Amino acid sequence: MRTAIIGAGQAGRRTAELLRGLDAEREILLLGEETEPPYDRPPLSKEVLLGEERPRGLMQRAAEVYEAQRIALRLGEKVTRIDLGAARLETAAGECIAYDSLVIATGARARGLRIPGxxxxxxxxxxxxxxARALRARLRTGLRLVVAGAGLIGLEVAAAAIQLGCAVTVLEMGERAMARCVPEAVSARIEAWHRAAGVVLEFGCPLTAIRPQPDAIHLVTGKGEVSADLLLVAVGAIPNMELALDAGIAVDDGILTDADGRTSHPHVFAAGEVARIWQRGAGRHVRFETWQVAQHQPVAVANALCGEQKPYAELPWHWTDQYGRNVQILGTHSAALEWLEREDGGRLIYFGVDPEERVHSAVLIDNGREATPLRRIIAAEKPIQRNRLLDPSVALRQLC
Amino acid sequence: MAWHDVAPEGEFEMDVPKVVQVGEDRVAVFRLADGFYAISDVCTHEYALLSDGFCEEGKIECPLHQACFDIRSGKALDEPAEVDLAIYPTRIDGGVVQFQL
Structure with a gap:
């Protein structure tokens, strides 16, 4: 029995290791297009830019660790086609690889700008x-860096670049920072950190053209022109689902899967960011672009590959680290919720509550110790009086 | 190696660590149901102080990225941490909790 995994990122690595833990016998093939062994991406927009070659958080195991687990890790191997009928893969090198079950863990790629220049x-x-290494090699004191996009990656890069002495401007089409995942009050705090550090933030400012000149690139925006030495485009990610689409597997902004990670084809699974997973609670398929989904959704996939059910149903969670501040986001942001702020000596909690006083989502600033009690509060779906939510002397663990 | 004072036994609350700095090492000392335990206060994943984390049932969770450690053994229980924490012997001397480093 052979399971092939396309994509040797975090989700591919987790699927392979979890599967080995559940099944000592099966042959596991992990195929990666990059030449680097699997690694975690969060440090790429932070520690790696600040100069750490191999930060502790990168979590990159040596190739021998895969050998020891009898996981056949093949790097620099691009899969060009999935032949569902014959149950085999074709690679760019011209090889055919047969499989009994298949996991697609191809992740996502950065969205580019479709504008001139x-x-x-x-x-x-x-x-x-x-x-990350290419970007780091170019960041230096006095460099004029423009970041397109005030999402999580754009802001983390802006924070690192200003610490390295660059002159940093962030252009955002929308009206505020990280609008997709936090309420307005949190955006305002994050924007204040950036402005205090010297970052120029421009909102309502789409980039419409890039005019390359020998000494600079001129960026045409909704508010005039900006000159830059370097432009970092951080306007979101696109799932790498073309192999699945070409094979006839159902896709729609991601590879559609059930809660176990199974695609429209019974022997094919999708793991991590490329998957758009059925979420019973939400009553729809959701695609997540988080460390959490790459880390934990493979638990469902590895179990399903072994005939067991462990559906993926974690409360969404992600974080960002900027200027030594830690922001954690639990649940899914919604403007339909009312947002309440609790402050306790610089440690902040924002609760997103519905009209029945149930907490559905929360944002923590420098307050990670409350994440676990908050997860329990959100899962319980119990109304909690707002004066208790707002009172810092009431420990959240008493409210679970 | 020496024994270092932390605080009188009676000043410890359950699951609320006390932190002592010894040279470059930060040590967090916990009262658990069966006694006192001392661990390195710094997460082995990225730099974060575990004493700022959530403690329950003998486990401490890193406040940054939620890696979990067993306080009694120092063992890293889940990713993103993979390296165990240093642990230190403890004793009570004249009513004062101490650890050895």
Whole structure:
């Protein structure tokens, strides 16, 4: 029995290791297009840019660790086609690889800008460790860096670059920072950290053209022109689902799966960010772009591959670290919720509550110790009086 | 190696650590149901103080990225941490909790 996993990122690595833990016998093949062994991406927009070659958080195991687990890790191997009928893969090197079950863990790629001049070599994106090293090599004191996009990656890069002495401007089409995942009050705090550090933030400011000149790139925006030495495009990610689409597997902004990670084809699974997973609670398929989904959804996939059910149903959780501050986001942000703020000596909690006083979502700033009690509060779906939520002397663990 | 004072036994609350700095080492000392335990206060994943984390049932969770450690053994229980914490012997001397480093 052979399971092939396409994609040797965090989700591919987790699927392989969890599967080995559940099944000592099966042959496990982990195919990666990059030449680096699997690694975790969170440090790429932070520690790697600040100069750490191999930060502790990168969590990159040596190739021998895979050998010891009898996981056949093949790097620099691009799969070009899935032949569902014959149950085999074709690679760019011309090899055919037969499988009994297949996991697609191809992740996502950075979205580019479709505007004139976007192919200039001074326009970069950040997704892989090679991207991070290339960006780091160019960040230096006095460099004029423009970041397109005030989402999580754009802001983390802005924070690192200003610490390295760059002159940093962030252009955002929308009205505030991290609008997709936090309430307005949190955006305002994050924006204040950036402005205090010297970052220029421009909102309502779409980038419409890039005019390459020998000495600079001129960026045409909704509010006039900006000159830059380097443009980092951080406007979201696109799932790498083309192999599945071409094979006839159901896709729609991601590979559609059930809660166990199974696709429309019974022997094919999708793991991590490429999957758009059925969420019973939400009553729809959801695609997550988080460390959490790459780390924990493979538990469902590895179990399903062994005939067991462990559906993926974790409360969404992600974080960002900027200027030594830690922001954690639990649940799914919604403008339909009312947002309440609790402050306790610089440690903050924002609760997103519905009209029945149930907490559905929360944001923690420098307050990670409350994440676990909050998860329990959200899972319980119990109304909690707002004066208790707002009172810092009431420990959250008493409210679970 | 020496024994270092932390605080009188009676000043410890359950699951609320006390922190002592010894040179470059930060040590967090916990009262658990069966006694006192001392661990390195710094997460082995990225830099974060475990004493700022959530403690329950003999486990401490890193406040940054939720890696979990067993306080009694120092063992890293889940990713993102993979390296165990240093642990230190404890004793009570004249009513004062001490650890050895």
């Amino acid at each position: 976007a192919d200039d070599p001074r326009v970069l994106t950040l997704r892989s460790i090679a991207d």
